[in-house]
Amino acid sequence: MSTALIIEQLLNGLQFGVMLFLMAAGLTLIFGVMGLINLAHGSFYMIGAFACAAVAAATGSFWIGLAASLAAAAAAGTLVEVAVIRRLYDRDHLDQVLATFALILIFSEATRWLFGSFPLYLDIPPVLAGAVALPGGAHYQLYRLAIIGIGVLVAVGLYYLISRTRLGMRIRAGESDREMIAALGVDIGTLYTMVFALGAALAGLAGALVGALQSVQVGMGEPVLILAFVVIVIGGIGSIKGALVGAVLVGLTDTLGRFLLPKLFTVFLGPADGATTGAALASMLIYIVMALILAFRPKGLFPATA
Amino acid sequence: MAEPVLSIRDLRKSFGALKATDGVSLDLRPGEIHALIGPNGAGKTTLIHQIAGGITPDSGEIIFLGEDIGALGVAARARRGLGRSFQISSLAPEFSALRNVMLAVQSRQGSSFRFFRPVMRDLSLTEPAMAMLERTGLASRANVPAAELSHGERRQLEIAIALALGPKAFLLDEPMAGMGPEGSRALTGFLDGLRHEAPILLVEHDMDAVFALADRISVLVYGRIIATGTVDEIRGDAEVRRAYLGEQP
C-alpha cells in the first residue's frame, strides 16, 4: 500500500463526505432547521438530476441544465409546501411522514411517466473534465474538487443564513413556536414556503451535480435520503457545522472502511472470504458509527441547543 | 432540635462562567416551611432541580432522611419521598386532571409493571386521586385534559400531583404563580396545614404568602445564601430589601 494511495483514499473520503453534505444540505434546512420530517427530500434530488439531464441534453449545456435543476426543484418544493406541508404544521409530526412517503411514490412515478423507464445521460461539463496533479504523485479530478468547493460554499452560506441573519432567527423561532412568531408579526407561512423551496432547490442542485457522477434514474433519491438523515443526525439536528462534520466523518469512515476492512480480513480469512467479510462489515460501518455516536452523545456531535 | 429531613451541604453548580449555585448549605426541619427567596436568576430553581435530581451538582452533598441521595436519579428520589412542583407547569397534556394525579398515586403504591388491571376501574387509584383534586379545588375539572385547563388550573394541578405522592418533603417552586387572589389565599391556608404532613421548601415571589407562611426564610442572591432568619429578621434586613424586596409598604 503506497502512501499515494492512502492520501488519495483520504481525499476520496473527504470528497465523499463533502458530497454527502451537499446531498444533505437541503435536508439540513428543511429537517434540521425547520423541523419538518421530509421523506420526499430524495425526490427533489431526483427532480434536480432529471431536469439537469433533460435540459442539458436538449441545449447541450450542462450549466443551463444546472439552472433548470434549481428552478425545477424549487418549483416542486413550493408546490409541495403550499399544497401539502402547510396543512400539516399543526398536526402530529407523524402525519408529515405519511404525507411525504406518499409524495415519494407520486414523484417517482410521475418522473417515470415523463422521462420513461430508462436511466438518462448526464455527464460532467467539459471544462471540469480532467484531473489536477497533487503532491506525492496523486491526482485528483477537477470535477470532484469543484464539488468539494461548492459543498463548502453551501455550508458557509447556510451557516451564515441560519445563524447570522434575522431570517435565520425567524425560521428557528418558527420551528419552536409558529403561533408565537406569527403573533409577533412575522409572516411565517410565506417565509416557510420560501425556505422550503430553497431547501428543495439545494437538493435539486445536489442531484444535478452528483447526478453527473452517477446514474440518473428513478429511485436515485432513496439511498441519498437515508444517508442525508444519517449525516444530519450524527452532526446534531439544526447545526450546519455538525452536518458538515458529520458528513465528512461518514465519508471518511465509509471510504476507509471499504478500503481497509477487506484488506484486514484477508489476512485472517484469505482473499475471497476476507473480501466478503470485510465488505459486509464495511457496509454496516456507517451505521455502527452512528449508533456509537448517538449512544454516547444522544443529541449528536454538535447539539444545536444545549 | 429534631434532625433535619433534608440537608444540603456546600452545593456548587456552574454553567460555564456562571456560578448558579455557589456553596449553598441549607436545612429543612420537620414541620417547617422554609422559604427560599431571591432575585430572578439567583439560582432557586437550579437548586430545586439539584435536590430533585434533574441537574447533577458539581460538588456538595444532599442528605435526605439521613441518606446521601446524590447518586440517585429523579425517579428514585421521588420514590424516596421528595415531592416537587414545577415553576413552569409540567403535566401530561392528554391525560385528564384525574389521570395526572393517578399517576402519582400509582407511583406511590409501588411498581408500575402491572399490565392487566384497568386503572380507571381501580378504586385504589381513582379514590385517592379524586380526594387530592377535591383538596386543591379542582374536583369539578377532574375529567378535563390538562391541555385544556386554564393556566391557573394547571398550577393547582401541579400541587395536587405533588400532594398525591404523599412525600416526606415538598419542594414547591412558585406554587402561587398564576393563581388569582382567591386561589392564592386558598393555597396559603392549604400549605399552612400541609406543613404538618411534611416540611416544605418553598420558592416563592409572592411575599404576602411567604411572610404569612414561612417559619424561616433564606435569601439566595447570585447563587449564595446571604441571609437566613425569621420573617421579621429578613424583613428588616437592609441588604435583602435592596437586593430583593424593594420598597415594601
Place this chain on the structure above:
Amino acid sequence: EPVKVGMITTLSGGGAGLGVDARDGFMLALKLAGDTEIEVVTEDDAMKPELAVQIADKMIQSDQVDLLTGIIWSNLAMAVVPNAVAQGKFYLSPNAGPSPLAGAKCHENYFNVAYQNDNFHEAMGNYAQNEGIKKMFILAPNYPAGTDSLNGFKRYYKGELVGEVYTKLGQTDYAAEIAQIRASGADSVFFFLPGGMGIAFVKQYAQSGVGIPLMGPGFSFSQDVLGAIGDAAIGAKNSASWSKDLDNEANKTFVEAFQKEYNRLPSVYAAQAYDTANLIVSASKKASVKDADAFRAALKEAQFDSVRGKFKFNTNNHPIQDLYVREVVKEGDVLTNKIVGTAFTDHGDAYAEQCKM
C-alpha cells in the same frame, strides 16, 4: 387451446427499464406470432419479493393463470418460483437464473429460457483466460449474485487476481475502488454491477482517466443502460447469449420489429423475453397446457426459432447455448454492441449435476 400467462415484472422504480423491455419483447413475440389464444395479465412487482409473492398467489388463485413468467431479479425469482411450481404451475424465466433453482432446488415445471446466473460471468472468465490476460482486478457487490458472479468468473479465469473487491449493494460512489484499481497494476478489470451501480461505476471510471480496459457481463453494457453511460462505454468488452447483430433470420425479424414497434433498440432482456414467448407459443401448439405432462414435454423440446440461433434445454431445464463476447461501439449516434468473438459454444451450467429430476 388457450393459455393464460401471468407476467410479474418490474415496471416501477429504478429497475423498471428491464421489466419494460422484457414485457415489450414478450408482447412483441405474441403479436408477431399472431397468436390470439395466449392471454397475458401483467403486474408490477416494484422489485419487492413480498409483493411478487402476493401477485403470484393472486394470478394463480384468482386469475387462474396456467403459467408464470416475467421476473427480472434473482431474489424475486427465489421467492416466487418454488411457490408457483409447488402449486402445479409452470414458470418460465425470461431473465433471472439463481443457482439453487438450477441445482438442488430445480423443478420439472421450472424452465429457464435466459441463462443460469453464472453463465455470462463464466464466459467473460473464459474470454480473459483465452486472451491471456495476466492480471485481473475483479469487482462485484457483496450479495449472492455478486459472489456467484466472481466465482463464475474465477471458474474459468486462472490468471493472477491483483484485486478482488466486494462493494456495498446500492453503492453510488466508486472513487475508493477506482483508486485501488489504479494502484493495482491490473491489465484488465472485470466488474459486475447491475443497474444504476454499473452506470455510476463506468461513468466515474471513465472520468477518472484510469484507462485500464473494462470488461463485464452483458448486463452492464446492455442497450437499456448504454444511453445513460454514454461514450464512456465505448470499447468495453462484455458477454451475452445474444446480440443485436447476431446473424439469423429470427433475430433480424425481432430487431427490426422491435425498433419499429417501440422506437428503440432491444436489449438482451427483450430478446430473452421474446424467446420465452415464442417458446410458449411453440409448446401451446403441440399440447394443451391443461395436460401438464404433454405441455412440459413440448416445452422441453424447445422447438421455436430462437433469436439466439440454436437453443436447447439441459437436463435441469436451463439453456445450453453459445455465449458471445461483444464490444460497445457507436453506430451513428447510438451506442450498441457488436459481437467480436465467441466465448463458449453449447455451454451449460455448473449446477446441472446437482439437479435430481
Place this chain on the structure above:
Amino acid sequence: MTLLQVSGLESFYGASQALFGVDFSVGQSEVVALMGRNGMGKTTAINSVLGLIRPRGGGVRFIGRDIAGMQSYRIARLGIGLVPEGRRCFPNLTVRENLVAAARQGPWTLTRINSLFPRLEERQDQYAHSLSGGEQQMLAIGRALMTNPQLLILDEATEGLAPVIRQDIWAAIRRLKADGQSILVVDKTLAELLPVADRCFVLEKGRTVFSGKPDELTPELQDRYLGV
C-alpha cells in the same frame, strides 16, 4: 379615540365554547385591566383578538379596522404587541435573537430594553430555554416591546418576577402610560393593577360582567367576581 373595540366576542375550543359574549375596549393612551378568576376566559379573549384563536362570533376592531378572522401576523403588524401567558420565549434562540427576531422600527431598541432589564444583557448569548423563569418573563416583555406596538397586551406579565423587578415593571407601565402607550393588562395582583388602570373589565364564565372605573369595583364586587 378607541383603539381596540371588542364586542360580543364568542370563541370555541373545538366544540366547547369558552367565550359567550365578551365586550371590552381600549382607548388611545389608556391602560385597561381585564380581570376574572382562573379559567374565566381572559387569555382566550386576548388570543381571539390576536387571531391565535379564530373568533366565531362578535366583532374585533383595531384602529378602525375589522380584524376578526385576519391572520395573526397581519394583526400584529397593525401594531399589537403580545406578552403571552406562560412566556413562550423561543427556547432555541439566544436572548438577543429572541429580542431582534421580530423587532420593528420605533423608540424601543435593544439598548433601551437592556437598560430596562440589565439581567437580560448579562445573559444575552444564552439560549432562552435555560433562562430562569423570571428572566424568561423579562425576555417576553422585552420581545413584545421590541415590536414597538401601538397596543401592548400583557397577559400575566409579572408572574414569577421578584418584587423589585415587579415594581420596576409597574413603574415602566406607568411611564409608558405617561408616554401615551395603550396597554391591556391581565394580572392577578390587584393592589398594583388597580392604581394604574383607567378602566376595568371583569369576565366571568366567558362573559363580561362588569366594566367601569377601578374605584367602581367595590370590595363587594371584588369579592363576588375575583374572590378577594
Place this chain on the structure above:
Amino acid sequence: MSRERAINLLLAALLLAMPLAALALGELFYITLATRMAILALAAVGLNFALGLGGLVSFGHAAFFGIGGYVAGILSSHAFNQTPMFSWPFEFFGSDQMPTLWLAAMLISALVALPIGAISLRTAGVYFIMITLAFAQMIYYFAISWPAYGGEDGLSIVVRNSFPGVNTAVPLTFFLVSYVLLLAALALFALVRDSRFGAALQAGRQNETRLAAVGIAPFRIRLAAFTISAAITGLAGALLADLNRFVSPSMLSWQMSGELIVLIILGGTGRLFGPVAGAMLFVLFEFVLGGLTERWQFFLGLILLGVVLFARGGLIGVLAGKARHG
C-alpha cells in the same frame, strides 16, 4: 358503546367476513389477501406498543419483523432438511411446529430488542428514529451478505409449518390462526393501554419530566414496551414467512420499517385498531390499484396523500372523531 368501539368491531368482522365470503365464492386468493392483512396488522400492532403508546417512533422495526421471519425460516429449513443447526450442547434439528417457531421468534426478537432498546432509549425524538434505523440497517446488511441462509436471495420454506390439530396448508385455517393471534395481540394491547404500565408509558410519551418527577423511571418502562413490541412484530414476521413460504432481507429493509409506520398513521395513530384499519386499507389499495394500472404507485401516493390531508387522525380518526382521553 362508543363510536370507535363500534368501528373496531366492524373492522374485525369485515376482516373475518372477507375470507369466509371468498370461500363461499370460490375465490381462494382473497383468503390469502385477508391473511396478509391480518399479519401486517399484527406486525403494526406490535409496533404500536412502542409508537402509539410510548411515542417511540422506531424506524427499525423491520429488524424484528425480519428476525421473526428468519427464525421461522431457519428453524424449519433445518427441520425439513434434517440437518442439525448446532450440535453442542445437544443436537438441534430446528422445528416445523408453529407454536415452537412463534415462541422462538418472539423470544429472539425480544432478546435482540433488549440491547438495541437499551442503547437507543438513551436518545429521544428524531435521534431515536435514526438510531433504531441504524441498528436495523446493520442487521439488513448482515443478512444480505451472509451466505448461509441465502443472503439477499432469501430462504424458502418448502412446506408450510404445522400447528397441532389443524391443517395449516388449508388457506382458511391459516387465516384463522393468524386472525386469532391478531385478536389476541389487540386484546393484550387494550389491556396494557389501560393498565398502570400503560398509563406510565403514555405519560412518558406526553411528558417525560413529569413521569420521572412522580417517581417512575421512564427508561425501564420504555425498554419493556420496546421489547414487547419487538416480540409481537417478530411473531408477525414468523407468520408472514409461513404465508409467503419465503423470507428475505427485504423484510428487514428500511422501506419495510417505513411501511409499518405508515400503516399505523394511515389507520390512526394511537388507536387500538389503527394498525388493523391501516393494514387492511394499504393491502387493499396495493392489490386493487396494482391490478388496475401499471402506474399504481402514483395513484397509491395520491390516495395516501388524500388521507393525510383530509382525514385527520387517519381512517379511524375520520370515522370515530377525536380520540377521547381517559
